[in-house]
Amino acid sequence: MMCPFCRHDETKVVDSRASQDCAIRRRRECLSCGRRFTTYERVEESPVKVVKKDGTRVPFDRERIRAGLEKACYKRPVSDVQIEEIIASVEREVQQEFDREVPSRYIGELVFQALREVDQVAFVRFASVYREFKDVNDFVEELEPMLRATLPE
Numbered sequence: 001m002m003c004p005f006c007r008h009d010e011t012k013v014v015d016s017r018a019s020q021d022c023a024i025r026r027r028r029e030c031l032s033c034g035r036r037f038t039t040y041e042r043v044e045e046s047p048v049k050v051v052k053k054d055g056t057r058v059p060f061d062r063e064r065i066r067a068g069l070e071k072a073c074y075k076r077p078v079s080d081v082q083i084e085e086i087i088a089s090v091e092r093e094v095q096q097e098f099d100r101e102v103p104s105r106y107i108g109e110l111v112f113q114a115l116r117e118v119d120q121v122a123f124v125r126f127a128s129v130y131r132e133f134k135d136v137n138d139f140v141e142e143l144e145p146m147l148r149a150t151l152p153e
């Protein structure tokens with residue numbers, strides 16, 4: 001996003017909220033001149049890209065997160081509404097904090113934190129099965145050190 005004042009192309013998002021028509025209103029600050037301006041962005045037109053560990057980029061996909069969560073929560077007392085809330089909170093966080101790209105690891109951490117609060121068993125399951133669903137949960141790859149510290153031996 002280019003600064004309208006000095007044309008510098010790096011800005012940081014200082015505030016972000018939904019406005020009408022599915023647009024996101026963002027308050028941005030130029031990293032060069034420090035001035036602030038507001039943009040309205042349509043989510044569909046600028047999907048956040050997820051940067052995987054190997055450097056490849058894929059579009060942010062809430063259905064991937066859902067697939068992983070549903071497997072982890074199978075036969076657990078976690079409702080569809082709770083799963084949807086986790087996904088929505090992850091999505092919201094990503095859109096607020098990141099401009100174009102988000103590290104896969106960050107998404108994984110958000111999912112883990114949210115799931116741990118909702119259901120401990122589902123959390124451990126999610127942690128232990130993620131290897132088998134690499135294509136679904138590849139955003140979790142980098143969490144291994146954290147998993148080792150969290151999983152019971």
Ligand SMILES: [Zn+2]
Binds near residue numbers: 006030
């Ligand atoms: Zn500027």
